[in-house]
Structure formats: structure tokens, C-alpha cells
Amino acid sequence: MYSPDQETMHPSRRRELQLERLRWSVRHAYENNAFYRQKFQAAGCGPDQLRSLDDLRRIPFLTKEEMRAQAPYGLFAVPLKEVVRLHASSGTTGNSTVAGYTRNDIDLWATLMARTIASAGGGAEDVLQVAYGYGLFTGGLGAHYGGEKIGATVIPASGGNTERQLALIRDFGTTMLACTPSYAINMADYAARNLPGFDFRKTRLRAGIFGAEPWTEGMRQEIETRMGIDAFDIYGLSEVIGPGVACECSAKRGLHVFEDLFLVETIDPGTGEVLPEGSQGELVYTSLTKECCPVIRYRSRDISRLYRDSCTCGRTLLKMDKVYGRSDDMLVIRGVNVFPSQVEAVIMQVEGVEPHYEIVVDRHGALDDVEVRVEVAEAIFSDELKVMTALSEHLAARMRAVLGISAKITLVEPEAIARSTGKAKRVIDRRTL
Amino acid sequence: MNIPQLSVFLENKPGHLQNVLRVLAEHAVNIKFFTIAEVKDFGILRMIVDKPQEAHAALKAAHFACSLANVIAVSMDDTPGTLLRLVEAFARRNLNIEYMYAFTDRHGAHSITIFRFEDPEAATRALEEEGYRILKWMAPGELQT
Numbered sequence: 001m002y003s004p005d006q007e008t009m010h011p012s013r014r015r016e017l018q019l020e021r022l023r024w025s026v027r028h029a030y031e032n033n034a035f036y037r038q039k040f041q042a043a044g045c046g047p048d049q050l051r052s053l054d055d056l057r058r059i060p061f062l063t064k065e066e067m068r069a070q071a072p073y074g075l076f077a078v079p080l081k082e083v084v085r086l087h088a089s090s091g092t093t094g095n096s097t098v099a100g101y102t103r104n105d106i107d108l109w110a111t112l113m114a115r116t117i118a119s120a121g122g123g124a125e126d127v128l129q130v131a132y133g134y135g136l137f138t139g140g141l142g143a144h145y146g147g148e149k150i151g152a153t154v155i156p157a158s159g160g161n162t163e164r165q166l167a168l169i170r171d172f173g174t175t176m177l178a179c180t181p182s183y184a185i186n187m188a189d190y191a192a193r194n195l196p197g198f199d200f201r202k203t204r205l206r207a208g209i210f211g212a213e214p215w216t217e218g219m220r221q222e223i224e225t226r227m228g229i230d231a232f233d234i235y236g237l238s239e240v241i242g243p244g245v246a247c248e249c250s251a252k253r254g255l256h257v258f259e260d261l262f263l264v265e266t267i268d269p270g271t272g273e274v275l276p277e278g279s280q281g282e283l284v285y286t287s288l289t290k291e292c293c294p295v296i297r298y299r300s301r302d303i304s305r306l307y308r309d310s311c312t313c314g315r316t317l318l319k320m321d322k323v324y325g326r327s328d329d330m331l332v333i334r335g336v337n338v339f340p341s342q343v344e345a346v347i348m349q350v351e352g353v354e355p356h357y358e359i360v361v362d363r364h365g366a367l368d369d370v371e372v373r374v375e376v377a378e379a380i381f382s383d384e385l386k387v388m389t390a391l392s393e394h395l396a397a398r399m400r401a402v403l404g405i406s407a408k409i410t411l412v413e414p415e416a417i418a419r420s421t422g423k424a425k426r427v428i429d430r431r432t433l
Numbered sequence: 434m435n436i437p438q439l440s441v442f443l444e445n446k447p448g449h450l451q452n453v454l455r456v457l458a459e460h461a462v463n464i465k466f467f468t469i470a471e472v473k474d475f476g477i478l479r480m481i482v483d484k485p486q487e488a489h490a491a492l493k494a495a496h497f498a499c500s501l502a503n504v505i506a507v508s509m510d511d512t513p514g515t516l517l518r519l520v521e522a523f524a525r526r527n528l529n530i531e532y533m534y535a536f537t538d539r540h541g542a543h544s545i546t547i548f549r550f551e552d553p554e555a556a557t558r559a560l561e562e563e564g565y566r567i568l569k570w571m572a573p574g575e576l577q578t
Contacts, residue, residue: 193496376442376475378500381440381442381498381500382500383438383477383479383500383502383549384532384549385470385471385472385477385532386531388472388475388477411442411474412444413442413443413449413496413497413498414497
């Protein structure tokens with residue numbers, strides 16, 4: 001554990017710490033940022049009203065739209081001369097959001113990432129290959145600074161150039177890999193197809209920290225089997241700080257949320273009502289110690305579930321399920337809500353199917369048509385038509401049974417679906433609404 | 434007795450067959466027998482070629498889903514009723530044919546029928562019992578009695 005005192009703190013002691021920090025964070029936002037001040041005043045609330053953690057509910061939500069509208073500097077609570085770094089979200093659905101970091105913020109973030117590396121069993125002896133993109137995206141530099149913080153030997157490989165990534169793993173003795181889960185699969189595919197002598201089990205690679213996109217247990221098993229490693233899920237949002245907000249531990253059952261630094265609530269995405277722990281809903285984040293961009297009740301659009309258990313790792317931190325998906329990615333198909341990750345879970349239950357798929361949604365007349373395109377890997381190819389048609393029928397039946405949607409399954413040739421070195425694009429929505 | 438047959442998964446779209454054939458041509462693979470079984474969206478291309486291992490490796494390297502499977506080839510007189518009698522012999526033994534395709538050989542006097550069986554050993558026994566001529570695989574890609 002990197003911060004054992006914080007990670008194993010008694011929950012009641014932690015609540016006191018959270019309240020103390022929350023008061024500071026809300027006051028900091030109120031006093032040093034005009035947007036927050038006006039917003040809080042308009043809602044008739046302020047830092048003086050925070051007597052308990054529940055009083056946070058008086059404060060209005062911060063939406064992604066507001067963040068975009070305030071870009072680049074409208075949410076900063078320190079003068080620019082104190083800001084040492086800027087990052088921006090990919091902005092795929094409009095303008096990007098911008099995040100600034102003070103020196104302390106960078107250190108906070110590095111600490112979070114050091115905690116996640118430790119949580120995945122890593123430390124100073126490790127050689128960490130960071131294959132997330134370096135740049136405005138938070139993945140690369142986030143993992144990099146965390147790796148250095150914990151004293152690991154960091155290889156700043158950045159994303160892409162798969163052959164070189166594999167050569168680095170082999171020649172530099174990489175022990176831990178940080179990238180998106182889809183890129184890890186991409187690497188395993190590349191090695192299997194193009195480098196016949198390459199055997200992950202003969203390298204020193206033993207663990208991977210994979211995040212930046214929702215993924216499933218099936219994909220974890222696939223990565224673990226093919227690379228011979230332990231695969232851990234890491235979670236974060238560039239709007240909140242970047243990767244490192246939550247991470248799996250050795251138990252691989254749920255992600256620990258670093259709640260001494262971020263308060264998380266679950267809300268009903270439709271009504272905004274706060275839901276009790278254990279309910280599925282949209283996660284809402286409040287930063288407790290961030291200086292440049294305090295985030296107060298940010299609606300993440302990520303759908304998951306928060307709960308507490310007594311984890312075998314000894315951490316007393318709140319847990320969250322693997323994120324099911326972003327509410328933006330949620331497909332509403334003939335009135336049924338479906339996340340791409342659920343489609344993936346169904347596909348990955350079939351032995352031999354690889355996680356190369358895409359979901360095409362189109363509208364014919366008044367009805368939505370869903371097509372799930374699945375690549376025929378060598379392991380599932382048969383020269384008998386009946387075996388192949390049975391496979392697509394089985395997948396369609398599982399989609400119906402598990403997700404309640406009638407999807408047309410199309411089997412496609414290997415590599416028919418575009419590979420990604422970063423976040424995989426799983427959904428093509430052709431509906432014009 | 435077993436004849437190596439190369440099978441390839443193909444999407445039912447323009448240009449896809451061409452991609453397979455180009456790989457085979459580039460590796461100087463000669464196709465002896467060729468058939469496609471298809472459903473709406475995809476097909477399975479089945480071939481007997483002169484260099485099956487090499488063709489299989491080349492297609493795999495070009496990222497096609499493909500496999501080599503053993504099939505049985507039978508030579509018969511090219512006359513009415515011969516295929517019926519053969520199929521009757523299988524039916525009597527309750528042997529299921531997965532799929533089959535047939536050609537007339539170059540000289541026209543015989544036909545060659547290629548079978549894929551659930552149970553190839555039982556099928557081979559049946560053919561021998563009935564006195565059929567099972568063809569042997571003779572590289573490069575010739576089938577002979």
C-alpha cells in the first residue's frame with residue numbers, strides 16, 4: 001500500500017477528514033472562482049452551511065456542459081502563474097473540457113497513481129511501460145508521474161507502434177504495462193500474428209493496469225490468459241483529475257475509491273435524486289483537496305454502483321463496480337437501455353470469441369435495428385456452415401435473453417473491425433434523431 | 434485416404450473472394466476443386482489445392498480465418514443412379530454427411546464426389562465394404578485411386 005494510513009483509516013475517522021476537507025474545498029471554490037460563487041449564490045447555498053457530509057446535497061450539480069462553457073480557464077481557482085500543467089479531454093462530443101494543475105495537484109495525482117500501482121502489486125522494483133497516449137490526454141502523463149512517484153522504472157512508450165511496444169516488453173524487461181484494455185488485446189493479437197517467436201510468458205511482464213474505457217470480466221480473462229499476467233482495472237476522469245480516482249486491488253472484486261481525496265455520490269440520472277449506497281446510478285464527484293480546479297458535485301455520466309465490504313486487501317475504502325458505461329454511450333434501443341460493455345460481456349461468454357466487435361445502430365422506419373458485428377477468430381471458425389450459423393444464432397439468443405434486445409449478429413472476417421491504440425470505438429449510431 | 438481441404442471464412446461482399454484468390458496466386462497455389470457454401474452474410478470457401486499447408490499458412494498470415502480439414506473423395510462411374518446408391522449405403526448405416534460436392538473428372542467417364550463426414554472412419558469403412566474407390570491424396574493436389 002502506498003498510503004496505508006489513508007487507505008486503511010477507520011471509516012468514522014475518514015468521515016471527519018472528509019467533512020473537514022469538503023468545507024475547505026467548497027470554500028476555496030466559492031471564494032476563488034466567480035463561476036462557482038455565482039452558482040452557489042443563485043442556489044442559496046455556501047460553505048458555511050456544510051455541517052455534515054449530507055449538506056453537500058444543497059449544492060447544485062456541475063455538468064459537463066458547464067465545464068465546456070467555462071473552458072479554458074473559467075473553473076480555475078488559482079491564478080495562472082500557479083498552474084504548472086494543462087490537460088484537456090478528447091472532446092469527441094463537442095468542445096473539450098480543460099483541467100489545470102498546480103504543483104500540489106500534480107503531486108496529488110502522482111500520489112493517486114502511485115497508490116493504484118501499489119494496489120496492483122507494483123513498486124520500486126517494477127519496470128512500468130506506459131502505453132497510454134502522452135499529451136493532452138491524462139492517461140500517459142498520469143501513469144508516468146505515478147510510476148516515478150513510487151520509484152518504478154518508467155518507460156514512456158506512449159500509444160501506438162505495437163511492434164516496438166512488444167520489443168520494449170521483451171528487451172527492457174517490462175514488468176507492468178499501463179494502457180487501454182483494447183490496446184492490450186491488440187498487442188496480444190499483433191504478437192500472435194506477426195511475431196511467431198514472441199511468448200509473453202517468457203518476458204518479465206506480470207501485471208497490467210488497464211483503464212480509460214469500460215471493459216468486462218471476459219476481457220480481463222482474455223488478457224490474463226493471453227499475456228500470462230494479472231489485469232487490474234483503473235478508473236478516473238480527466239474532468240476530475242485523470243486516472244487514479246479508483247483502482248482494483250489484489251482481490252479484483254470492485255475498485256477502491258480514494259475517498260479521502262474525492263467524495264462520490266450516486267444519483268438517479270433522470271431525477272438527480274441521491275441514491276443510497278448499493279444502488280446503480282450515475283456517479284457524482286467532489287474533489288476534497290484540489291487547488292486549481294476544484295470539482296464540486298460533477299456529474300460524471302458514468303453508471304456504476306458504490307458499496308462497502310471488508311476487502312481482503314485491508315483497505316477500508318468505498319468500492320465501486322467496474323463502470324458499466326457512460327450514460328452518453330448508453331444506447332436506448334426500442335426503449336431498452338444497453339451499454340456496449342453489456343454486449344461485450346455476452347460476446348465474451350462464448351469460448352474462443354475475441355473482443356473485436358462493434359455495434360451498429362440504425363433506424364428503419366420507426367424501429368431501431370441493432371447489428372453486432374463480431375470477428376470470426378480462428379478458434380471459432382469451422383468449415384461447417386451449420387456450426388457458424390449456430391454460433392450467430394447462439395449470440396443472438398444470448399443478446400435477447402440477457403439484454404432483452406433483438407440484435408442481428410453479423411460474423412465478419414478477422415481484422416474487419418478497426419483496431420485502436422487508445423480508446424476503442426464500439427458503437428456506430430446511424431440514427432438521425 | 435484423407436484429403437486435406439482448405440476452408441476460408443468470407444464475408445458476402447464484393448472484393449472479398451478476390452482477396453483470398455490473390456493471396457493464393459501470389460504463393461503460386463493451384464486450386465484443383467473449389468466450392469462455396471453461403472448463407473446471407475457470409476460464405477465458406479472450400480478448396481482442394483496443390484499445396485494445402487503452404488496455402489493455409491499464407492492465408493493465416495494474411496489474417497483470414499481458415500482451417501485444414503480432412504475430407505473423403507470417391508470416384509464413381511459418371512452414370513445415372515450411382516450417387517443414389519452411394520448415399521443409400523450411407524443411409525443404411527445411419528452415417529450423416531456434413532456436406533458434399535461433386536465434379537466430373539477431366540476424361541468425363543468418372544465423377545469425383547467429396548464428402549465431409551461427422552465420423553470419417555466409419556464412412557471410410559462403409560465405402561470399403563461397398564467396394565467404392567476412395568481416392569488418395571497425391572501431391573501436388575492430384576486425387577488418385
